[in-house]
Amino acid sequence: MRSGNFKQKYSDLIVLTDSPAVKAWLVVLAVLLVAAPWLLGNYALSHLTIILFTLVGVLGLTILTGFAGLISLGHVGFLLLGGYAYAIAVTRLGLPPEAALLVAAVVPAFFGLIVGVPSLRLHGLYLAITTLAFSYIVSAAILAGGSFTGGGRGILVMRPTLLGFDLSSDAAFYWFCLVMAAIALLFTLNFRRSYAGRALVALRDNDIAARTMGIDLVRYKLLAFLISAALTGVAGAMMGMYLSFISVESFPFLLSIEALAIIIVGGLGSVLGAVFGTIFIVTLPDLFNTLMGLLGEQLQGLMTTSAHEIKALLYGVAIIGFLRFDPRGLLGIWHDIRHAWVYWPLRY
Amino acid sequence: MDYFIELVVSGLVTGAIYGLVAMGFAIIFKATGIINFAQGEVGMFTAYATWSIAGILGTGAIATIVLAIVLGAVLGLVCERLIMRPMLGEPVLSVVLVTVGLAVVLRALVTIIWGAAPHKFEMAGADRLVEVGGTAIRVGQLSVIAFLILALLGFWFFLRRSRFGVAMRAVAADEKVARLMGISSAKVQAFAWASASALAGLAGAMFAVIYGLMPTIFELGLKAFPATVLGGFDSILGSGFSGLIIGVFENLVGGYASSTLKEVAGFLLILVVLMVRPFGLFGEKRIERV
Numbered sequence: 001m002r003s004g005n006f007k008q009k010y011s012d013l014i015v016l017t018d019s020p021a022v023k024a025w026l027v028v029l030a031v032l033l034v035a036a037p038w039l040l041g042n043y044a045l046s047h048l049t050i051i052l053f054t055l056v057g058v059l060g061l062t063i064l065t066g067f068a069g070l071i072s073l074g075h076v077g078f079l080l081l082g083g084y085a086y087a088i089a090v091t092r093l094g095l096p097p098e099a100a101l102l103v104a105a106v107v108p109a110f111f112g113l114i115v116g117v118p119s120l121r122l123h124g125l126y127l128a129i130t131t132l133a134f135s136y137i138v139s140a141a142i143l144a145g146g147s148f149t150g151g152g153r154g155i156l157v158m159r160p161t162l163l164g165f166d167l168s169s170d171a172a173f174y175w176f177c178l179v180m181a182a183i184a185l186l187f188t189l190n191f192r193r194s195y196a197g198r199a200l201v202a203l204r205d206n207d208i209a210a211r212t213m214g215i216d217l218v219r220y221k222l223l224a225f226l227i228s229a230a231l232t233g234v235a236g237a238m239m240g241m242y243l244s245f246i247s248v249e250s251f252p253f254l255l256s257i258e259a260l261a262i263i264i265v266g267g268l269g270s271v272l273g274a275v276f277g278t279i280f281i282v283t284l285p286d287l288f289n290t291l292m293g294l295l296g297e298q299l300q301g302l303m304t305t306s307a308h309e310i311k312a313l314l315y316g317v318a319i320i321g322f323l324r325f326d327p328r329g330l331l332g333i334w335h336d337i338r339h340a341w342v343y344w345p346l347r348y
Numbered sequence: 349m350d351y352f353i354e355l356v357v358s359g360l361v362t363g364a365i366y367g368l369v370a371m372g373f374a375i376i377f378k379a380t381g382i383i384n385f386a387q388g389e390v391g392m393f394t395a396y397a398t399w400s401i402a403g404i405l406g407t408g409a410i411a412t413i414v415l416a417i418v419l420g421a422v423l424g425l426v427c428e429r430l431i432m433r434p435m436l437g438e439p440v441l442s443v444v445l446v447t448v449g450l451a452v453v454l455r456a457l458v459t460i461i462w463g464a465a466p467h468k469f470e471m472a473g474a475d476r477l478v479e480v481g482g483t484a485i486r487v488g489q490l491s492v493i494a495f496l497i498l499a500l501l502g503f504w505f506f507l508r509r510s511r512f513g514v515a516m517r518a519v520a521a522d523e524k525v526a527r528l529m530g531i532s533s534a535k536v537q538a539f540a541w542a543s544a545s546a547l548a549g550l551a552g553a554m555f556a557v558i559y560g561l562m563p564t565i566f567e568l569g570l571k572a573f574p575a576t577v578l579g580g581f582d583s584i585l586g587s588g589f590s591g592l593i594i595g596v597f598e599n600l601v602g603g604y605a606s607s608t609l610k611e612v613a614g615f616l617l618i619l620v621v622l623m624v625r626p627f628g629l630f631g632e633k634r635i636e637r638v
Contacts, residue, residue: 140608316453
């Protein structure tokens with residue numbers, strides 16, 4: 001049985017996990033994830049792929065909204081920029097896919113800095129509106145871009161060959177997404193415990209107090225925007241590769257809401273919560289569909305005719321429900337379960 | 349010159365609708381300190397509900413407008429009681445995100461219940477043309493401007509003179525002290541939601557009468573944001589007036605520059621304004637202490 005929280009060194013406090021059991025289970029999970037293409041059917045594999053590239057984008061939003069406390073209602077703008085930067089770099093400029101992926105991180109990061117500048121003067125809600133405005137301006141600009149951006153017609157993107165690996169098969173693309181998601185996850189986890197990550201959390205909790213402690217507000221808020229936009233941009237490029245087609249319509253405003261729903265449902269400000277939230281929200285429409293199927297043919301018919309609306313309805317209800325009844329989100333439920341498991345039959 | 353006047357007049361009409369919605373934003377912000385991201389959706393839902401009920405009852409123009417106001421207020425009260433009241437005292441971030449959730453739910457409900465196809469909202473006499481200052485203008489369009497002026501005057505009087513209006517300002521200035529003085533902040537919040545939603549309902553219904561009933565009316569909320577920001581979130585009258593500025597500006601950009609730019613003109617304007625005056629044109633500067 002584990003005995004309390006006796007720590008001798010500072011590094012013990014910020015270590016990612018100190019439990020051999022957690023490490024062992026992580027290894028099992030990693031093996032299962034790598035072996036997934038042989039274990040799962042086509043539908044389940046593509047579902048898992050969606051979860052993985054959504055996770056990359058959600059981790060981007062976690063850094064901005066979860067760590068730094070800056071609400072963004074326009075994250076779909078960064079997704080769009082990333083997707084289009086990748087597509088334009090590959091099809092119009094003829095860059096190799098590796099470089100294009102880098103461009104998909106750099107271009108949104110640059111615009112993240114531009115959006116970040118007002119955040120230095122604007123507080124909370126004003127900032128949410130600025131980001132909302134930003135996402136509308138981005139999609140308007142892309143639609144007005146003529147032949148360079150493809151306007152309303154969009155751009156066709158082929159699955160690339162990255163570092164010698166051909167991603168055209170579903171299994172190969174899944175592994176690519178798995179690697180990207182693992183990198184993003186490790187990066188975010190380590191970023192949170194670095195000086196910069198702790199500075200962001202301090203700024204979120206009380207910016208004036210944090211500044212008196214010597215934290216540079218300008219530098220770290222802009223850094224949050226930069227990193228968040230870059231991660232989200234990469235997710236946009238991955239989404240474009242998955243869809244093989246990039247257009248303004250394939251990045252609806254609902255994606256911003258979906259990302260927010262994910263980090264709220266998972267548990268705001270936590271990386272593990274982001275993972276739980278992503279799995280839950282991405283699977284929610286399918287769960288609902290199955291449930292409706294059990295209830296009757298007619299309801300399932302409604303699900304197919306207005307899938308987009310049902311999805312929106314579910315996200316909205318999930319946001320309201322979790323904030324209203326359990327603001328800690330799925331992470332809180334997970335903690336309760338784990339607690340009960342470890343200490344049973346004692347209450348604490 | 350005729351073209352210019354035409355643009356200004358039709359800009360004033362859309363601007364008046366923005367103004368009504370923007371006043372709703374400011375009312376809720378002043379009373380509760382949050383932005384209601386569902387404002388446009390409340391307007392759209394009310395417009396659809398009014399259309400359905402007015403169609404069944406066959407009401408006249410004035411009765412339809414009263415119906416829209418009443419339905420809006422009822423919807424606002426229901427949302428406040430079921431969703432916002434339990435969130436009293438929670439962090440601002442959570443409360444705002446709840447309104448975002450509400451917005452998404454209302455938007456989806458409209459499409460599920462009434463479908464995505466646009467409808468014509470008939471109102472007796474609203475399409476009749478009258479001559480004002482050399483340009484022909486519909487009665488419906490003219491009445492929107494009148495409604496905005498009435499709403500501005502009504503709220504000015506209400507906030508200055510009535511006991512409840514003063515209570516509302518007290519809650520906005522300092523909620524704790526106001527509660528110690530015996531003001532129920534829950535009642536103030538309920539009233540704020542009812543009146544803001546009534547304004548949104550009126551705006552949504554009038555928008556539907558003038559431009560047609562469609563599931564994109566919720567964009568009114570997005571378009572009215574710049575007006576509220578321009579006016580300052582805590583200035584109800586300033587927001588209403590700024591609606592007119594945004595409406596005319598947007599229309600002039602659309603008329604002389606490009607129609608894509610028109611969609612984002614308001615946002616571009618406020619980005620500039622916010623950089624210079626982060627608290628809006630008529631807003632109060634806040635001094636923060638740790």
